[in-house]
Amino acid sequence: KGVVILAATNRPEILDKALLRPGRFDRRIIVEKPDLKGRVAILKVHAKNVFLHDSVNLEEVALATSGAVGSDLANIINEAAIRAVKMNRTVVIQEDLMESVEVVFAGKEKKDSILSPKEKKIVSYHEVGHALITALMKHTDPVQKITIVPRTMGSLGYVLQVPEEEKNLQSKEELIVELVTFCGGRAAEEVVFGSISTGAANDIEKATNIARQMITRFGMSDEFGFTCLETVQDQYLDQRLVLNCADSTAAKVDAAVIEILKQCYKKACEMIRENRDVLDKIAEYLYEHETITGKEFMKIFCELKNIPLPKPKNQDTSVSEIAEENKQTAEALGNLDNVTGN
Template sequence: MSNRNTEENDDKKKQYIVVYAIMAFLILYVFSITKNFMTTQEVSYNEFLNMIENKEVESVIISSSEIQILKKEDSTNKVKGKMLYTGNVNDPNLVSILTESGVEFKAEPMKNNYIIDFIFDWVIMPIIFFFIIRFFMGKVGRKMGGSPMMGLGKSNAKIYKENDIKITFDDVAGQDEAKESLKEIIDYLNNASKYTSIGAKLPKGALLVGPPGTGKTLLAKAVAGEANVPFLSISGSNFVEMFAGMGAAKVRDLFQEAEKNAPCIIFIDEVDSIGKSRDSQIQTNDEREQTLNQLLTQMDGFDSTKAIVVLAATNRPEILDKALLRPGRFDRRVIVDRPDLKGRIDILKVHSKGVKLGDDVNLEEIAKSTPGAVGADLANIVNEAALRAVKHGREFVMQEDLREAVEVIIAGKEKKDRILSPMEKRIVAFHEVGHALVAALLENTDPVHKITIVPRTMGALGYTMQLPEEEKYLVSKEELTNQIMVMLGGRSAEEEVFNLLSTGASNDIERATKTARSMVTIYGMTDKFDMMALESVQNRYLDGRAVRECSDETSTLIDEEILKIIRTCHESTKKLLRENRDLLDKISEYLLEKETIFGSEFMEFVYDKYPELRDRKNKKVKDANQVIEI
C-alpha cells in the first residue's frame, strides 16, 4: 500500500477513537444521572418512625420534599445497601424525636432550580452530545467516502503506486501469448503521444479469461509493473451493497480516483459478480444492474487521452453482458489458458527460484507428470516438496520430494493407518494391475509410470499412474475407446479372477461413462447421430459441464448408444485379460509383495512375454527423435 493510503488509515483510526471516546463519556454521564434512581428505595413515614424507635437509623437529611435515611447497617458499606427515603410530611415533632433517639440529622438547603436542572440534564446535554457525535460521524464519513454513512459510497480499491509493484513479466511464466497481447497496452501507457499523434486510440479495456489459478491477477499486476504506473485493484463483489445506489457510487468513485492517478490501470477481479447478462428472464438484483449500468457509462465517459486502462478477470465469460464486451469497452479478450509442457517447465523454474534444489532435480519430468496443471497447482507442488524435504531433515529438495508432492496433490497423502484384510488387498492388487496391463497391451495409450496398493487420504485404496509421453491436442476415436478400456480394466480383472463386483470401480465407471457420453453427444463419433451436436459445454473454464440440447426421445437413444460403447469396451477388456491371465497373476503377486512398483519394473514382465512391444516402443522413441531433428 502507498504512504498516502497509510496516512488516510491513520486519520480514520484517530477519528474513530474520538467518536468512541465521546460515546463512552455520554454513557457514563447518563449512568451517573440514573444511578440515584437505581440505588434508592422509598419507605412509608410510619416505617421511618418505627426504624427510629428501633434504633436502626444512623442519620437523616431533611429537605423540603423528602427525608433521606441512612440505616446503621449500611453505614459501613453504602454501596451494597440502598439509600432509603420518605416524603416530608412537615411533622412538628420530628426534631424532638430525632434528638431523643440520638439520630444525627441536618437540613438540605432549599433549591429553586429543579426545573432548570432537569432541562439541563435531560434536554440540553443530550442535544449537545447528539450534535457532537453527528459532527464527528460526518467528518469520518467524508474522510471515508464523501458520505456521512461511514464511506458506503467509497470504492475502497487498493491503490499500488509505481514503486509498490515489484512484479514484472519475468515473474509470469507459461503465458507468452497473453503477455504478447498486453505489451501494446504497456507501450501506450509509457508512450501515449506516439499513438495519439497518428490518431490511434488505446483500447479502453482488456478482459483476462481463463481457468482458476492460471495467473490472471498476477498478469494484471505484471502489466502495471512493466508500465510503471499506479494500479487500482478491486474485486467485483466489493461493488455489491445492501443499500440501493451504493454500488454505482463506488464505480464513480473508482474512476474519479483513477483520473487523479492517470496514467494508471484499473483492475476488476471476478467481474462476472456485477457483469452478468441482463437478458435473463429470471428476476435479477436491481442493485447489481444499476452498478453494471454505471460501469458501462463510466467506460464510455472517461477520456481515452488520459491513459486509463481497465483490466478485468473472469472465468465465466459466457455469462457476461453483451454490452460489456462490445468495442469501446472491453475491446480485447486475452486468453490465460492452462500452460503446455514448455509453460509448465518455465512456471516450475519461476516458483523454484527461492528453493534449494538438489543435483538430481529434473523439472521437465515433473512438468510431464502434471498435464492440465495450472500455475497455482505447480506452485503448490514445489511448496509441498520443500515441506517434505524439511520433514525428512534435508537442506535441499530432491527429485523424490517433487514426485511425492505430485502424488499428494493428485491422490492425497499415504494413509498408513488403514489396514486392509488379505482378501481386500488381493482384490486391490489385481484391480490396479488390470488397469496397467490393459494400458500396456493396447496401442495409443499413455505408458504406466507407477502402480501402488498403498491407500491414500482422498479415498483411493490404490492407483495406477499413467504419464503421457507428449502433449496431445487432438484425440482420435480409437484412443478414446482405448481409454475407456483402461478405465474398465480394474473391474474386468476382479470379474475374471474373483468372479465378484466390488465398489472399488465407482470412479472408473463414472469417468468411462463421461468419456463415452462425450463421444456420442459432443464429438460425433457414432454412426447413429453422425455429426449432430447433442450437448453444448457450459462454464468451459470451470467444470466444463455439458448441457443437453435435444428431445427426450433422442436422450433415450443417446443412453442406448452410450451403453453400447461401454458394453463393447467391457467385453473386449475382459477378453484381453483372459488371454493374458498368466501375466495378470504374475504381476499382481509381485505387487502384493512390493506394494509399489514403477513402470520400468512392470514393463519387464510384459516384455518377457511380448518382446515386440519393446521394439514398438523403441521405434516410437526413434520416430519422435527424428521429428525433433527435423
C-alpha cells in the first residue's frame, strides 16, 4: 500500500493486453505536445530565473513555436538570456526571444558563409516570392521577417510567419493557399531567371506531403470521397504514413497529388507575373538589406499596390464571415478547386 508505479512508452500498441487490465496499469495518460496555453505556461516556468523586460510578450513567442516541446521552449529562454548578455543588457527583451526562436528551429546565422552575388539575388527573389503570395492571399499568417542570411541548419534564407491565433483546424481553402505559397519561391525563380535551382527542395517536400494528405487522409477529393486511404503507424514515434489501398488506387493517388501541385504552381506563377513590379522592388530592397521585418515588407507592399495596411484579424468571427472569407479565397484561386474534384 502507498506505492504508485509509473511507466512510460512510445509504443503502446505493442504492450501485452494483460498489462493493461483493471488493477494493473489501468489509467493511461497521453502526453501530447503542448498547445498555446501550455507553451505559455512552460515558458513562464523556464523564465522564472531570467530577468525579462516589462514589454516581453510570452504569448507572441508561444504563437511562433507551434509544435514545440518543453525542451525546445527551455532552449529558447536560454538562448535569449545568452543573447542579452552578449548585447551587454541585464534584461531579456522581446527581440532576444524572437531571435532565439529562429536559433532553435533554423540554427544560428552563418556569418562566415558568403553567397555569390548571383546566388544572393536568386535567394532574394525566392524568399520574396513566398512572402508576396502570402500578402496577396487570404488565410495566411502575417510575415514577421524575411532574411537571406544563411543558417547553420542548412537554409540559405527563409520567411518567418507568426500566426495571430492558435489553429487546430484547417479548411480546404487554407490548405490550397498554403500549397500555392510553398510554390511561390520556385515560381519567382522561373519567372525572373527563366531557370530553377535546388533551393525549393524543402518547399517541394512539404507541399507534396500536404497535397497527399488532402486526398488520402482528409477526404478532400471527390474522386475518392469520404475515404481513408492512408493511416498513421507508430503514432508516438516517427508517425509513418502507410497506404492501405490497392496498387491501382495508389497510382491514382500519385497522379492526383501531381495534378494538385501542378495547378498550384501554375497559380503561383500567374500571381508572380501579375505582380512582377512589386516582386522586383521588394527583392532589390531585400538584396541590399539582407534582412527585413514583416512591417517593412508590408509597408513597401501596400505602398506599391496603393492599398491601406491590413488591420489585425478579429478573433471573434461569425459563421457568415468565415463562409464569405472562404468564398473570396476560392474565387481568388480560380479553378484550383476542380483539381480535387469540386
